[in-house]
Amino acid sequence: MLIWLTSNTLSCQEVAVDTVPEYQKLYNKAVKLIDSAKYDEATPILKTALKEKKDFWQAYNKLAYIKIQQKNYKGAEKDLEKAEAIQPINFETSKLKGINFYLNNKFNDSKGAIDTAVEIAKDEKIDDWELFYYRALLMYKGKSYKTALGALESVTELEPKCIKAIVLKGEIRFVMKEYNYAIKELNDAIKKMPAEKPDYTAYKLRAKSKFEVKDFKGAVTDWNVYIDGIPGEEESLIARGAAKINVKDNTGAIADFDEAIKLNGKNPVSYCYRAVAKSENKAFQEALKDYDMALKLKFDYADAFYNRAATKMAIKDKYGACEDLNKADGLGNEHAAQIIDKYCK
Secondary structure, eight states, rough: OOOOTTTTSSSOOOOOOOOSSSSHHHHHHHHHHHHHHHHHHHHHHHHHHHHHOOOHHHHHHHHHHHHHTOOHHHHHHHHHHHHHHHHOOOOHHHHHHHHHHHHHHHHHHHHHHHHHHHHHHHHHHOOOOOHHHHHHHHHHTTOOHHHHHHHEEEEEEEHHOOHHHHHHHHHHHHHOOOHHHHHHHHHHHHHHHHHSSSSSHHHHHHHHHHHTTTHHHHHHHHHHHHHHHHSSSHHHHHHHHHHHTTTOOOHHHHHHHHHHHOOTTHHHHHHHHHHHHHHHHTHHHHHHHHHHHHHHHHOOOOOHHHHHHHHHHHHTTHHHHHHHHHHHHHTTTTHHHHHHHOOOO
C-alpha cells in the first residue's frame, strides 16, 4: 500500500550547508558598520572575530583604520604591526601605515610605507585613488609641486568627485603663484561639492587667489562665505578687511579689523590696516594712533612707517612724513625711495 506524504511532512529537499566561518561573518558585519562610520559598534565585533581566528590580519587592518579615524595613531600603529607580523607584505597594511604616519607627522616613515604600497599596487595591478592622494600630500610637503600635481591627476582620473584632491590642486597652484589656475581648480571643486556640506577651505584659497589677481570684490564675496561658515578666525577677518579697503568699503574694513583686534590685540598688522582704512575715511588722528600702536608692537614695521607717511602728508606734516619714509626705506620698503625722490629732496 502506498502512503502519500502530507503537505506538512518533511520533504526530501537538499539542505544547504552554511560554509562561511563565523569569524568571516563577524568581519563582514563589522565592515558594513565601518562603511556607515559606526566605529564604536564595529570594534568589539572585530575583536570577537580575532578571538575566533587569531591570525586574521585583515581584522587588524580594520581596527587600525577605525583608530586612524578616531585620531588614535599610536593604537593604529600597534594594530598594523600585528597585521604585518602575520602577513609581512600586503597592500592594505602598507597603505594604512603610510596614512597613519602622515597624519601623525612622521613624514619619512610615511614615505617609506607609501612607496612600498605603490610597488605592491604595481605588481598586483591595484588602482587606489587614496594612495595617490597621500603620495601627492607627501610630494607637496617636500615642495615637489609638479610631481604632486601629476599624482593628483591620477586621483581625479580614478575618482573625479574627490573634492579634497581638487582643492589640493588649487592650493599647490596658489603656492606656485599660478593664481588663475588656482581659481580654475577651486571653481571646479566648489561646483562639485555638496551645497549642504561645503569645504570652506576652497573658499578661503579662492579668496586669497582672487585678491592676488586684484579681483577684490570676488575676494570679499568668498571671504563672506568662509567667515559665515568658520567665524572668529583672525586671519580671515584681516584678509577680508584688506579686500574691503580695495573696494572702498573702509567702514566695513574697520569693523573687520575691530573684530580681529578683539581676538588678538597684539598683532601689529590689524592696527596698520585699520589705520589705512581710517585714513581713507579721513579720520587722520585716529589713523595715527593705530600706526603708533602697530609700531609699538613691531618697531621695525616698514609698511607701517610707509603708510603713516601718507597720512602725515595728508595733514601737511611733510617733515614727519619724510622722516617716516626714510625709516621705511632703511627697513627695505620697495616704494619708499621713489616717494622720497619726489617729495623729500
